[in-house]
Amino acid sequence: xDETGIEYSIISLNAPAIQAIPDPKRAVEVAEIAxxxxxxxxxxxxxxxxxxxALPLQDPEAATKELNRxxxxxxxxxxxxxxxSNLNNDETAKYYDAEEYLDFWSEVAKLDVPFYLHPRxxxxxxxxxxxxxxxxxxxxxxxxxxxxxxxxxxxxSGLFDKYPNINIILGxxxxxxxxxxxxxxxxxxxxxxxPLGVKAEKPFIDYFRKNFYLTTSGxxxxxxxxxxxxxxxxxxxxxxxxxxFEDMEEATHW
Numbered sequence: 001x002d003e004t005g006i007e008y009s010i011i012s013l014n015a016p017a018i019q020a021i022p023d024p025k026r027a028v029e030v031a032e033i034a035x036x037x038x039x040x041x042x043x044x045x046x047x048x049x050x051x052x053x054a055l056p057l058q059d060p061e062a063a064t065k066e067l068n069r070x071x072x073x074x075x076x077x078x079x080x081x082x083x084x085s086n087l088n089n090d091e092t093a094k095y096y097d098a099e100e101y102l103d104f105w106s107e108v109a110k111l112d113v114p115f116y117l118h119p120r121x122x123x124x125x126x127x128x129x130x131x132x133x134x135x136x137x138x139x140x141x142x143x144x145x146x147x148x149x150x151x152x153x154x155x156x157s158g159l160f161d162k163y164p165n166i167n168i169i170l171g172x173x174x175x176x177x178x179x180x181x182x183x184x185x186x187x188x189x190x191x192x193x194x195p196l197g198v199k200a201e202k203p204f205i206d207y208f209r210k211n212f213y214l215t216t217s218g219x220x221x222x223x224x225x226x227x228x229x230x231x232x233x234x235x236x237x238x239x240x241x242x243x244x245f246e247d248m249e250e251a252t253h254w
Contacts, residue, residue, distance in 0.1 A: 001048065004252040006241070011038060012052040012080035016120040019057070019082040022089050027056035031066055039074040052080035052116055058087045060100050064107045071111045078113040078169075083120035083147060093123050095150055097157035109163035114213065116169040117151055119143030139172075139218060139245070148175040152184065155207045158199035164211075171217040171240065173224045178214070178231045181205050208232065218242035220254040 001009060013034050021027040034054045042049040053070035055063040070076040084093040096104075108115055121127070121142050130136040151170060160166060170177065177184075185205035187193050192203070200207065209232045216225060217240035228237050241251035 001248070004248045006248060006252065008048060008050065010050045010052055010077055011042065012116070012118070013038070013054040013082075015082035015118055017082055018054045019085045019120060020090075021056075021058070022086045022092070024056065024058040024062070024087065027058045027085070028062045028066070030054075031056040031063075035066065035070050035074060035076070039070075039076075050077045052076060052078050055079050055081055057081060057085045057094065057096065057101070057104070060104045064104045067104070067107055067113075068111065071113055076113075078115060079108075080116040080118050082118045083150060084123075091123055091125055095153055097153040097159060102162070105159060105163055105166060109166050112165060114167045114169050116171070117147060117154075118171060119147040119175065122146045144172060144175040148177045151175065151177060151212070152188075152204070155204050155211075156188065156198045156200055158201065160207045160211045161199075161201050166211055167213060168211060169213045169215060169238070171215045171219075171242065173216060173219040173221070173228050173237075174212075174214045177208065178228050181208050181231065209236075212236065213238055215240035216251070218246045220246075220250060222254075 001007070018027050018031045018034070021030060031054045038051045042051050051074070053067055053076045055066055057063045067079055070079070084095050086092055087094050121137055122145075127142070130142060136142055147170065151168065154168065182205060185192065185203045188195060188198055189203040190198050190201060192198075212232065213236045214228050214232065215238045225237065241248045243251075
C-alpha cells in the first residue's frame, strides 16, 4: 500500500469461504471467527484498514444478527458475500432474492451499509455449457456471468422498491451487466417487451443507476471504465485492486 499510494483498504474474506459451507451451524461459527479475527487486525491499524463482514446467509436470521454485530459493535463498513450460499449439500444454491431474505435486507437498509456481491463459480449442475473448457471458469468468464445473473435477480424481485436505499457493490466493472443493461431493461422490465414474472416497478436500468456501485477490481480496461462512468456516473465507480489476485502495482499505475 505504501509503495503504490493506497492510503486505506477495505479487507474481506476470500471466496467462496462462508458461502461454500453447507452446514448452517458451522457457517455461523466460521463467520463469527473470521469477523472477530479481522476486527483484531484492523484495530491495530484503524487509519489504514476497514472491513467488510462475512455473513452466513445459509441462515438468514443468523446472518442478520451477525451483520448488526459487525456494524454496531465491530465498526465494519459493510458486508461482502461470495455469491449464493450452499445449504445442506454442495448442489443447493440459496439466492438472496428469495422471500426468506427480506428481513435480512430490511436490516441492511436500516444500517445503511453497502452489500458487496462477490463472485463464485456456478453450481456443478449449472456448468454444462462450459464443460471440458476449464479456461471459462473463474475470473475469465463464469464469475461475471454467475454474479451478474444474481444481481439481476435482485433487481427483478422488486427488492429496491421495498428498500430503495440499499446499495449493492459489484466488482470487475459491473460483472458484464453494464454492457447489456439497456437490452435487459428493454426486454425484462415491467413495461418491457417480455417482462415474465418481473416484480420490479421501474425499468432495470433505473435501479442499476441508483442502487449499484461498481469497482475496478481486476478489470483494468479504460474503455470498460469509461462505459461504466457513462452509464452510472463517476461517483458510483470506485477504485479497487482485487489484491492478492491482481497486483496493486498494475491497478494503481493504470
